[in-house]
Amino acid sequence: MLDVLIFATLNGLVTGLLLFMLASGLTLIFSMMGVLNFAHASFYMLGAYFAYSLSLYFGFWTGLIFAPLIVGVLGALVERYGLRRVHQAGHVAELVFTFGLAFLIEEAVQFFWGRDTKSYQSPDVLNFALFTLFGQEFSAYRGFMIAISVGIFIGLYYVLTRSRVGIIIQAAITHPNTVANLGHNVPLIFMGVFGVGTALAGVAGVIAGPVLTTFPGMATVLGSIVFVIVVIGGLGSLAGAFIASLLIGLLQSFAIASDVGMEDLLDLFGISFPYDHALADLWGLTLPQVAPILPFLLLVLVLIFRPTGLMGKREE
């Protein structure tokens, strides 16, 4: 029991941190431009694919450095030549634009790399067990994922709160016009933040690619979950996104690792149903079965009862 608990926690942590790497960029972009970027997870997928192609020729580490850079430049270009143009038409048009972009990127990935799963591998250096607990191995690569994500967050936190650039960015979020009057190029800041946000998604893609497999559907798999996180955490709140990422990561890994179900719950109340009952599917539900829908259930509940999310202040 204890080993399940520990490994579920560790796996939840890995997933949660990975999710936060996506959610942090998404929520930063949202608080700045008010755009919920539907294509954010597509940049994550592009990161994985670029890193895969680079790793074929130059090895994993080159991919880790250059793939996010390429993704970031692409993201900045999308902001400059796409999003800025659509911006005048309002938020709905922007949301629709990023939706279309996500659609297009998925098709473009299939065009350039094909529909099959790519055998993008973690580097040999990290192919050993970091530690063995209760007979189960925890791979060094997962430890590396934790280290990278934590490192990036500390860096991001430091840049945002301590550096001059970070202070200008923070000011531009709340008072863009004042910042512009002070002589800063606000559109350029927006473009930069969009680029850095997408580059972060790219990093997530590079390090998640070998673990979560690199295939054209990987953006769809993660995309809606990241949305759930930024909404649950409260739109525009970095701290909220952090809590929600870990919450969702842990929730999913515990739900998958558990073996309880509706029957156990009903047993508690002393209720039982015949197996040929019309709603037998409902009474026989197990927690691992519903694990994929838990985030969405949480999303709908949060939106109904607390539309601002856990930490959000901003009312629509």
Add this chain to the structure above:
Amino acid sequence: MVILQTLVKKFGIWVAYLAVLLLLPQLFDSILAISIYNQMAIAIVFALSYNMLLGQGGMLSFGHAVYFGMGGFLGVHTLLMIENESVYFSVMWVPFIGGLFGLLCALFIGSFSTRKAGTVFAMISLGIGELIAASSLIFVDFFGGEAGISGDRTFGPTFFGVDFAQNIQIYYLAAIWTFIATIFMYLFTQTPAGRMANAVRDNPIRAEFIGYSARRVRFISFCAAGLFAGVAGGLFALNYEFITEENLNAATSGRVLLMAYIGGLGYFIGPIIGAVLLTLMNTLLSTYTDLWLLYLGILFLLTVMFLPRGFAGFIMMHQVAWLRGRLTSLIKPYLITGLPALVFLLGVVTLIELIHTEDETLSIWGLSLTPASVPTWIVLIAITGAAFYGIRRSLPQLREAWHAANKPDGEGN
């Protein structure tokens, strides 16, 4: 005479619409054509119902396929019930049953999701869409798991001897249903509820000030949209006799958004154009190239960026010039820009296909090109680049002509 004129003006377009729907099978009557017509009819109803949400009511939904799918699933279950003789009516009522179920789902979900418009509504619709799509794999009894459920439409009483076994019979039935649904959706836009939906879309605060609850207005539009999406789902059930989880997941929701947007939001005819266009792409273009989804994505992004009101909006843009009788002055500039634009388009498509192909030669537009030869590439890129330059050069002239054509009368240069 005057009465006749008003009659023609008022009902002419509807008579023409019905005539087109009913005469289409005379134009092409192959099995493929009929199956495309059927898909079009379903898509038209579905896209129009989506327009009630986004175009008329300003609610961006990423989960509209839920009501379509729910209507479809209950439609197939109704077919099964007719087969088992648990109920006794003609299969022609299946779309009606589907619509009722769509309405029921919309009543339930709309009761909490329509509180806000904008991003919150979009997120709730996305969450519910994912929730239902994932649940459909869990509740196997109703949804049939990944395989879906299938029925048979040949049972039950006939309608004056028509048993709806043939696809062509289903087409006429679908045409009638599409016509009825279109009329009702149009009439809805004329009701106070439909008018207020526009008001709430444009400015919810003002609408509240004159005494309307924005939430209630949105709720009414939402339920109506659910009803007609369910009708479309019922038509789908009747046409295909099976339905799977794919028909209520996010991909289907996305497709209806694409249809409505490319066709043109806010114009009643827009979604019809979009539905016809996308069905044609889905059925015909996909036989020529397996990259049609890529082209669709490019088309969609270009529409969002350059024609935010879609194809219908593009046509309606010319209204002013037409009323002023200056539409003819635009023909020449359109041709001058349109020609290089066409060449550019063909060039880009050829390049994309050339990159994609794995064969030794690529047959396209009657040419046969070899991807391995460098001169082919150079010539193609040169032509495409020249065409792009041509567009850039002629665009200012077009813009000038456009302004001249739209200028109010009596204004000097």
